[in-house]
Amino acid sequence: MANGQWFPPDWPDRIRALADGRLTPVTPRRAATVMLLRDTGAGPAVHMLRRRASMAFAAGAYAYPGGGVDPRDDDHRVRWAGPTRAWWADRLGVDEAAAQAIVCAAVRETFEEAGVLLAGPGPDSVVGDTTGADWEADRAALVARELSFSAFLDRRGLMLRSDLLGAWARWITPEFEPRRYDTWFFVAALPEGQRTRNASSEADRTVWIRPGEAAAGYDEGELLMMPPTIATLRTLAAYGTAAEALAAAPGRDLTPVLARARLVDGEVVLSWPGHDEFTRHIEHAPAEGPAPA
Numbered sequence: 633m634a635n636g637q638w639f640p641p642d643w644p645d646r647i648r649a650l651a652d653g654r655l656t657p658v659t660p661r662r663a664a665t666v667m668l669l670r671d672t673g674a675g676p677a678v679h680m681l682r683r684r685a686s687m688a689f690a691a692g693a694y695a696y697p698g699g700g701v702d703p704r705d706d707d708h709r710v711r712w713a714g715p716t717r718a719w720w721a722d723r724l725g726v727d728e729a730a731a732q733a734i735v736c737a738a739v740r741e742t743f744e745e746a747g748v749l750l751a752g753p754g755p756d757s758v759v760g761d762t763t764g765a766d767w768e769a770d771r772a773a774l775v776a777r778e779l780s781f782s783a784f785l786d787r788r789g790l791m792l793r794s795d796l797l798g799a800w801a802r803w804i805t806p807e808f809e810p811r812r813y814d815t816w817f818f819v820a821a822l823p824e825g826q827r828t829r830n831a832s833s834e835a836d837r838t839v840w841i842r843p844g845e846a847a848a849g850y851d852e853g854e855l856l857m858m859p860p861t862i863a864t865l866r867t868l869a870a871y872g873t874a875a876e877a878l879a880a881a882p883g884r885d886l887t888p889v890l891a892r893a894r895l896v897d898g899e900v901v902l903s904w905p906g907h908d909e910f911t912r913h914i915e916h917a918p919a920e921g922p923a924p925a
Contacts, residue, residue, distance in 0.1 A: 636850040636857050637910060644914045646808040647893045647900050660804055660812035662730065664738035665698025667800065667864060668748060669874035670822040670840065676874045677842050678865070679746060679828050681835035693856045694839075694846070697745035697832070698738070700813065704780040705736035711785050713755035714795030723799055724816060725886060735794050738818045740781045744774055745832040750797065750820055751790040758793060760825035771831060796820050798881025801867075803860040806891035806902075814888070817864050819881055821874040843868040859910045860889070 649655035668679040706729040720731035743749045752758040773779035798819045805812035830838040843865045849855035871877040902912040
């Protein structure tokens with residue numbers, strides 16, 4: 633491949649099945665991911681995970697900490713600081729319960745996968761080092777879903793700092809994928825006193841890398857990424873500090889980006905509106921039989 637675009641081998645068959653009407657799209661699950669930034673002398677760096685080679689989906693691809701919404705993330709008891717749930721609902725284009733769940737998922741998943749917690753004892757404070765054994769026990773309980781995020785915050789006497797997040801983009805998994813996500817991308821700065829670690833069972837490596845450097849690695853075919861990852865990386869490269877990126881977040885367009893697969897002159901054209909670099913042309917050979925599982 634000319635660059636690092638991740639393209640699963642079964643996509644052509646699934647795209648043909650969708651085009652032929654043999655595949656019914658599944659409903660996407662809400663999810664959140666966080667582009668965690670820290671300043672360096674040469675501009676901000678972003679924290680990225682490399683997915684293990686054993687993973688069934690996007691093996692070897694670089695991504696950000698994130699994951700699906702836990703059904704308990706919309707718990708009304710979650711202690712909250714920063715913009716109101718109503719404000720976030722308007723910003724994210726969902727109702728208040730969904731807005732809370734998405735923001736909670738962003739904060740929870742960042743703690744689960746990177747050990748970084750965007751929460752504090754008050755609306756103007758953030759916890760410090762979260763690497764002790766007691767913190768790790770709580771993190772593991774969250775991952776195992778033995779502990780809800782609201783119960784975790786209550787136990788620690790903490791409140792979620794929603795003001796430390798900036799909504800950046802929204803991408804929806806293509807309709808032909810068997811597992812689909814409606815994912816909101818956020819930016820956040822690494823809190824003072826905290827440090828990242830590879831706490832994810834799905835990653836074999838973590839790096840801090842400047843967005844422009846990561847994009848160059850993708851362009852040269854050295855770093856594998858999915859379209860939403862490289863697309864958001866390219867937009868981050870314009871900012872000189874983490875604070876500048878956070879300040880720009882309220883003006884970002886959150887119109888969902890959804891791939892389209894259509895038949896054009898005997899071939900399937902796969903495209904992401906507004907992102908021409910990801911367009912793929914696939915020879916269309918109508919198949920018989922059931923749709924791919």
